[in-house]
Amino acid sequence: MLKQRVLTASVLAPLVIAGIFFLPFQLFIIAVASVTLLGHWEWTKFVASSSRVGAFALPAIVLLGSAFLLPVTGNGLDISSFNGGAIALVGALWWLLATGMVLKYPKGASWWANNAALQQGFGVLTLLPFLWSVLLLRAYHYELEPYLGAKLVLIVCLLVWSADTGAYFAGKRFGKRKMAPSVSPNKTVEGLIGGLIASVAVTIGAAHYFSIPFSSLPMLGIVALVTSFASVLGDLAESMFKRVAGVKDSGSILPGHGGILDRIDSLTAAFPVFTVLYFWLV
Secondary structure, three states: OHHHHHHHHHHHHHHHHHHHHHOOHHHHHHHHHHHHHHHHHHHHHHOOOOOHHHHHHHHHHHHHHHHOOOOEOOOOEOHHHOOHHHHHHHHHHHHHHHHHHHHHOOHHHOOOOOOHHHHHHHHHHHHHHHHHHHHHHHHOOOOOOOOHHHHHHHHHHHHHHHHHHHHHHHHHHHOOOEEEOOOEEEEEHHHHHHHHHHHHHHHHHHHHHOOOOOOOHHHHHHHHHHHHHHHHHHHHHHHHHHHHHOOOOOOOOEOOOEOHHHHHHHHHHHHHHHHHHHHHHO
């Protein structure tokens, strides 16, 4: 399984990085929106509905409709008229609620476990802020430095990938204490610590390498630490929704990784949180 995951990642990572840096912004919107819609189609497996198409329709309209609100210009977004930061903030607040849901699971799941409307809403709160925060970061300071936004998007990806890798190897080597056994029995406290350390180190190193502006090194470390922790919550939240739905993987499109949601679950939490913290603190 590890070999399959590495092979898939070795193909996907260069494609993702190339898309982040070299796709024209309009095509970048289409690419991210397509990934978001695929993720939402997989989310319908978590919804207590007799029809996946029916569970997909309204949230898909919301997700697609939001794209028409983007003030796209020839070079990117008109940041002065873009309210994506508010949507990113909604996403960050949603992950605070999701944290409580994970901590209380399974006892606290009774109010939403069989409610299709709430489950659809959770999907929108997960995927819509992800879409807008990726686009907001990608467009940031386009006029001043064409690749600054792309570097920020890549920083978040590197942060999440290093947290996932660090947690895997630290958990394998040192893991003893279960972090959330009712949600994800294989995750350990030691793995969490290893992932947090790896993500902070990689973020600081990458920010220095890419000349990313930030107010202070400690502040950047705090942003990386909080974002990394949020990425873990994204993974745990998806595991919780899969357990309630009796689903092992969200899909099978990515060998070794499962579905699109299985690959971007951590990113759906990391991007809104990083976007809010970076704009406010760094």
